[in-house]
Amino acid sequence: MTGSAEAYERYRAPEFRRLLAAARRSLERNGGEIKGSIGLTNPTTAERNAIIGITGTYRSADVRRITVPLSALEQSVRNVTAMSLRDVLERIGPELRFRADERTALDQARQTIRAEGEASPLHAEHSWYRQWLAGLASDGTITGLINKKDTHFFSQAVRVLEHLYNQPSDAPPIMLPALADATTGDTKALNPGRGSLPTLVLRALAMARGIPLESGAEARRELWDAFDVIVDDLASRVLVLNLPAAGQGLGQWLTDAARYGTPFHVTLHQLITLPITVDLPTVYVCENPAVLRRAAGELGAGSPPLICAEGRPSTAFHRLARLIVEAGGTLRYHGDFDWPGIDMTNQLRARYQAEPWRMTAADYLGGVRADSDHAQLSGKRQDTCWEPELAEAMERENRAVYEEAVTDILLADWSYESQGRSSEA
Template sequence: MSPHPLGRPDYARLLESARRTLERRNAELGGRATVPAPTDAECAAVSGLLGSDHLPGAKSIVVSLDRLDTSVRRATGQGLIEILETIGPPLRRPRDEEGERRRLREEILAPARDSPLNDADWYRTWLERISGNGTVTKLVNRGDTDRLCRAVRILEVVDARTDTAPPLPLPSLAATATGDTKALEHRTPLATLVLSALAERTGLPRTDTAEATRALWEAHGVVGDDLASRVLVLGLPAEGAGLGEWLTDAAARGVPFQVTLHQLVTLPITVTAPVVFVCENPAVLRRAADGLGAACAPLLCTEGWPSAAFHRLAAAIRAGGGRLRYHGDFDAAGIAMARYAIDRHGASPWRMSAADYTAHVDDAFPALTGAGPTPWDPELARAMTRHGRAVHEESVDDDLLRDLVRDPAPALPAPEDAT
């Protein structure tokens, strides 16, 4: 294709100014094109196009777009807008683009607003957040009208699950909602969107680490591997062939036992312990095993973020009439986990008061980055903010072990010398 006759450099600044004016006006004629300090060649070219005299040395060329449109139409048979779009790029039409963005935004949000989940506070809060933080805007700009709809379908499946439902493999969930078993792999755009909603639903912090991601999925019964999902147990006898027998034997021997989600599903158990303690750090359970052995009260350890195995075992304990007493680190993650255990499993705080914190806090401890609300003892959050230091479980395990003694109990070993 031969170059357009007005595509010469002598017309370039005139047409670029006309383009800017037209785009400001949503591609409607009106306004002016201006060429400041034109060269002699530009003056000659424009005067020839307009059929007027522009003397060399003129300070500027100013042409109304209506007149320029008439002149170029006479010279080329095309209007100004046609010429600009022929030379390229196409003109932007901001009002039309904004209208299209609004239309796409409504198309993207409509299925989310129509979901039965819209009755839930956490879901509406999540929708408001992604509508206001640029997430939906990015989907609009990409013309991605499907991702939010797929995310909502996944959330509906997850929300309908119960604590006793069989674990749902992550690839199966992805395939059900999207037809792609890999759509919810770590850090995929869809997984990131769904996890932001699950964090809102549980109140757990949303970080991009593999551990926090696993915890959010498993908190909702969705697992990548039911053998890797585990909970550490000490002193918890149970009824049931296989797993129940193993747990009872381990309790009698005072040895820790790792229970997998796979075992809990394939070898169901009944637990009748009236009170079961829960800690976050395996060092606490290890010291209880060494110091108390078979005289240790029933104790579970989440080993960080609670797993699907923990949630399933906690549900079995509650189904047998038992209650949980939860202790975790006095830091942002520990407080979030305590809050979630209390909300989800009806757990009681275990030595998680302001008095417990202030009795152990030390300026040498790690700095605290946020604490979060502590509704079971509002003074705790204020004390943590005031001191600005984290207190980890290892620093309070003497107190915890005293609570774990059940008769008959051996004497506690003296704490090991730090050296």
């Protein structure tokens, strides 16, 4: 029976289970070398008899621990099966894992990935990228990718980020499937649930924006939108009021809506497929749709041109804003007096040279005095370069003034402006 398949099957018996488990641990710890001894504590009668058979040495029934030289077990196994102890252990399964070799291979794989990440031009140009790379290394993400044999997702993530940051500032928005195809060859690679790639990229983009990575489809869409990546060109839209435009289809619809003072939702799909030009000297921008709704209800066709960011500007918003500014128009922005609202003001100033409107320290303090029931400010303090006193007042008062609370003042200004236009006409 020596060397036959039936011979090594005997080592599957219960009396060998703990002994071979100890042998496996020793071999894995020592890189497969047969050295040292293994032992069993409180052996059963069957285990004691098996070890007596292996060593040829009698052990009394009251023995508490039996030690077996690994070389003796190796020789016994060879005598019975004509196979090495390692071969028998791997036949029984699973394959041996040599910890030291695995650690070395893992360290080398980590170094390879870090080197690949550091070779990207983004590493020298952007602190957020360096922070992203360091985070992946420190929190076990890179190790997880290696263990799952998913390191190609990291390479693809770097390519996606490079593609986004190598785009010229005036590049048109890109559809998510087109971005995925251009960087991975798979149009669905950046869809949720397609491995680790979408999360890796979105984690980096959130870091670049200085915001936490939130869960949920809406948060993902808004984050992609912030980088002019279109998840759904029908879902991305911007709310407008009294914004006449030139152009067939959409331009005609906007002009007709303005004639009646009717709010109009413009989708990104419409802006792409039905090009328009907007020739207006001034367009007001508000943050909250409730403000636009009141302007439509109380001023109607007399309201000045108005577009709404609806909390966070969408890709459709940015595309329309760019059209207005490129045609020589000026955006005048009003938003919430809280730190996210100030951050949005700064972003619109930097991107479109938008003018803060009714966003002074006096306006803020007037809002605080008008209503004592205000939420406390939260989030990171933002600078108000157009009027440093505003940030100082906000920090001192530590109260948020939301746009809806000062809508009466905004409408009064717009009404006065409307009367001025009427008298000129």
